[in-house]
Amino acid sequence: MIHRTSVHTCPPKAVEAVPYDRAMQETAEADDGESRAERKERTRRAILDAALALAADSNLAAISLRQVAKQVGVVPTAFYRHFGSLELLGLALVDESFRSLRLMLLDVWRHAPEYRDFIDGSLPIVAQHVRENCSHYAFIARERTAGPPRVREAIRHEIELITRELATDIARSGAAEHYSSKDIGLLADLIVSFVVTMAERLVEDPDSEERTLADARTQLRMLLVGALGWRSTGRT
Amino acid sequence: MIHRTSVHTCPPKAVEAVPYDRAMQETAEADDGESRAERKERTRRAILDAALALAADSNLAAISLRQVAKQVGVVPTAFYRHFGSLELLGLALVDESFRSLRLMLLDVWRHAPEYRDFIDGSLPIVAQHVRENCSHYAFIARERTAGPPRVREAIRHEIELITRELATDIARSGAAEHYSSKDIGLLADLIVSFVVTMAERLVEDPDSEERTLADARTQLRMLLVGALGWRSTGRT
DNA sequence: TAGTTGAGTGAACAGACGTTCACTCAACGG
DNA sequence: CCGTTGAGTGAACGTCTGTTCACTCAACTA
Structure with a gap:
C-alpha cells in the first residue's frame, strides 16, 4: 500500500461529480429535464472517469471503492448500483x-x-x-x-x-x-x-x-x- | 482494493520465515553459528522474497507492509529495520x-x-x-x-x-x-x-x-x- | 567481563477499508 | 392518480492499514 502524491502526466479532464438528489430544486426555470435512465448513466460515467483518474496515480488493484465513491461525490454503497466490484x-x-x-x-x-x-x-x-x-x-x-x-x-x-x-x-x-x-x-x-x-x-x-x-x-x-x-x- | 485469490503462475520457491529470537535455545548441539550480520541479511532476503511473492498476485502498490511482515513471520515494525518504505x-x-x-x-x-x-x-x-x-x-x-x-x-x-x-x-x-x-x-x-x-x-x-x-x-x-x-x- | 548496539517485540493509535442493512423519495407505469 | 421501482443515503460492523513508542536481550566491542 504505497501512497501516491498525484503526479499524473496526461489529462485535466475533470471528473463530473453527481449532485445527489436535489435534482428538483431547480434554481433556474427548467433546463434539467433528466430522465431516471439519464441520471443513472451520468453517475455511471462519473464512476468510470473517477476510477480512470484514480488508477492513473497507481493502478486498479490499488484503489478502493470508497476513494472512487468520494471522488464521484456519492456514498460508497451507491457504487454497487452500477458495478458489482x-x-x-x-x-x-x-x-x-x-x-x-x-x-x-x-x-x-x-x-x-x-x-x-x-x-x-x-x-x-x-x-x-x-x-x-x-x-x-x-x-x-x-x-x-x-x-x-x-x-x-x-x-x-x-x-x-x-x-x-x-x-x-x-x-x-x-x-x-x-x-x-x-x-x-x-x-x-x-x-x-x-x-x-x-x-x-x-x-x-x-x-x-x-x-x-x-x-x-x-x-x-x-x-x-x-x-x-x-x-x-x-x-x- | 481488489482482493486476489493467489493464482500465481510461476514459482514454488518457498519464502524462508525467520524464527524470531530463540536462536539460542539450540535443540541440537551447535549447527547454527550465525553472526548478527548474517541473521540480518537472512531476514532482509526473506522480506525481499515475501514481497516478490505477494506482489505476484497483484502488484507492489497493492500490497501492504503488514502482509509482508506476516509472510516473513516477523512483527510489522521489524520491516523498518531493513527498508524505509x-x-x-x-x-x-x-x-x-x-x-x-x-x-x-x-x-x-x-x-x-x-x-x-x-x-x-x-x-x-x-x-x-x-x-x-x-x-x-x-x-x-x-x-x-x-x-x-x-x-x-x-x-x-x-x-x-x-x-x-x-x-x-x-x-x-x-x-x-x-x-x-x-x-x-x-x-x-x-x-x-x-x-x-x-x-x-x-x-x-x-x-x-x-x-x-x-x-x-x-x-x-x-x-x-x-x-x-x-x-x-x-x-x- | 562490563557496556553498547540494534534486530525484533508488542501494545496502542486513528483512520480507511468492504459490505450489510433499513431507509428515503423522485421518477416511472398502469 | 396511486402503487412500484430503484438510485442514492447514512449508520454500523469487524478487519486491516501505516506509524509511534518504550521495551528486551543476544551479539558485538573495547
Whole structure:
C-alpha cells in the first residue's frame, strides 16, 4: 500500500461529480429535464472517469471503492448500483477503451489501404488517438501487465483480435505474397507489439511525442523493409 | 482494493520465515553459528522474497507492509529495520533483478559475438534466464508500467543502459556498417523492445515456452534480415 | 567481563477499508 | 392518480492499514 502524491502526466479532464438528489430544486426555470435512465448513466460515467483518474496515480488493484465513491461525490454503497466490484468496473473500462480504439483502426484501414502509405498514413492517426484518449491508453498499458487476471485476459484477447485483423489485412493487401499464412500472423504480431510499445511511450512521456513518432517511423520502416525482403521457409 | 485469490503462475520457491529470537535455545548441539550480520541479511532476503511473492498476485502498490511482515513471520515494525518504505524495497528488487540480468547478458555477448549466431545463440540463453528468474521478470514486467514512479523510472533507466550496450555491440560487430550511429541506436531499441515483449510472454504463459520461442526466433529473423537490408538516410 | 548496539517485540493509535442493512423519495407505469 | 421501482443515503460492523513508542536481550566491542 504505497501512497501516491498525484503526479499524473496526461489529462485535466475533470471528473463530473453527481449532485445527489436535489435534482428538483431547480434554481433556474427548467433546463434539467433528466430522465431516471439519464441520471443513472451520468453517475455511471462519473464512476468510470473517477476510477480512470484514480488508477492513473497507481493502478486498479490499488484503489478502493470508497476513494472512487468520494471522488464521484456519492456514498460508497451507491457504487454497487452500477458495478458489482472494482474488477467488473475494470472490465467495463477495457471494453470502452477498445471500442474507441477499434473505431480508430477503421480509419487507419481506410486511409492506408496501399502499402506505400502504410507507415506515414497510419502512425499519425494512431498518435492522435493516443493523445486524445491518453488516460484510456495509460489504463490499458498498466492493467495489461499489472491488472487483475480477468482484466489482463480481456486486454490480451482484444489485442489478439486486432492482430488477427491486421493479419488478414496484410494478406489482402498482397504486400507479403511469398509469406505463409502463419508467418503473416507473426508479422502482424510483430507490428502490433511494436505499436503497443510505442503507445506506451507516448503515454509515459507525451512531451516527446514528436521525437518518439519520428523514431518509431524509422523503426517501422526498418522492420517492414526488412520483413518484406524476407522469405517464408514453411508452407502455407 | 481488489482482493486476489493467489493464482500465481510461476514459482514454488518457498519464502524462508525467520524464527524470531530463540536462536539460542539450540535443540541440537551447535549447527547454527550465525553472526548478527548474517541473521540480518537472512531476514532482509526473506522480506525481499515475501514481497516478490505477494506482489505476484497483484502488484507492489497493492500490497501492504503488514502482509509482508506476516509472510516473513516477523512483527510489522521489524520491516523498518531493513527498508524505509515499500517503494525503497521495490527499488532494491529492481536492483537485484537487473544485477542478475546483466550477468546473463555478459554470457550472451560472449556466446554470440558473430552476427550469424546472434539469434540462435542468444534466445535460448535469455529464455533460460527468464525461466530461472521467473518471479523477478514478472516483477519487472508489472512494475515497469504499473509501479510507483521512482520504480518505473529505475526500470526504464536500466533498460536504456542495456539498449546502449547492445548498440555499441552492434556497432562493434560491424553487422550494420552502413547505419548511422543514431540508427544503430534505433535498431538496438527495436530489438530490446521486442525481447522485453517476448520476456513478458514467457512469464505470462510459461507452458507455451517452446512455441513462444520458435515464433520469436522467426520474428527476430524477419526483423534482422530486413533491418540489415535497410539503409540509413541520415548522416553519422 | 562490563557496556553498547540494534534486530525484533508488542501494545496502542486513528483512520480507511468492504459490505450489510433499513431507509428515503423522485421518477416511472398502469 | 396511486402503487412500484430503484438510485442514492447514512449508520454500523469487524478487519486491516501505516506509524509511534518504550521495551528486551543476544551479539558485538573495547
